[in-house]
Amino acid sequence: MELELRHLRVLCAIADAGSVGRAAAELGYSQPAVSTQLRRIERYFGEPVFERGPAGVQLTPYGFEVVASARDVLARADAIGRRPAAGAVAARRTLRVAATNSPMLAGMVSGLRARMADVSLAVNSVYASSRIVELLEEGAVDAGLAA
Known part of the structure; x- marks a missing residue:
């Protein structure tokens, strides 16, 4: 298997929903x-x-790293299509x-890129x-995020 963006979207959907069933419904899959x-x-x-449990799923420590990276990759992939024209750069x-490196970082980066497409983001970890x-x-730096 080769890891694809759709796989990363599935991981993020499960993490956000807290259960495989709810994530499936949100994604439109069984x-x-x-x-x-x-x-x-x-x-x-x-x-x-x-980690699977009767109330749903929770990220493992490794899962936190994977999902944070997945969110960052997805945000970067989404930003590719929104690059401004050459003169606008x-x-x-x-x-x-x-x-600080936390699961919140990738979501924050994704949100900022979506809301502020005209702003370039430089993150200092x-x-x-x-x-x-x-x-x-x-x-x-102009702003900070610690969690």
Whole structure:
């Protein structure tokens, strides 16, 4: 199996819905089809992305990393089709953001790119939230996200 964008969309839908059945309904697929797809994806990764329980699914620690990366890849893929014309690139502004690596980061990046297509986004990944404060005070970044 080769990993495709549709696989990443399935993972994100399951993570957002909290259950395979609800994700299947949102995607317009049957629950068995999404369950089969999830098993293939987890077999591809070599470890579980979700822990299954009677109330639904929860991301494993590895799953948090996978879904955060999936959201980032999907946001970047969606942005490809929204690139401005060559002459408009020079007029783009850049929003400089410092952020700790968290599952929220990819969703924030995706949301900003969708709402602010004319703004280029530069993300500086930092380990400690105290470093975000320092970067803000130095004027090296415009915004920060720590979770």
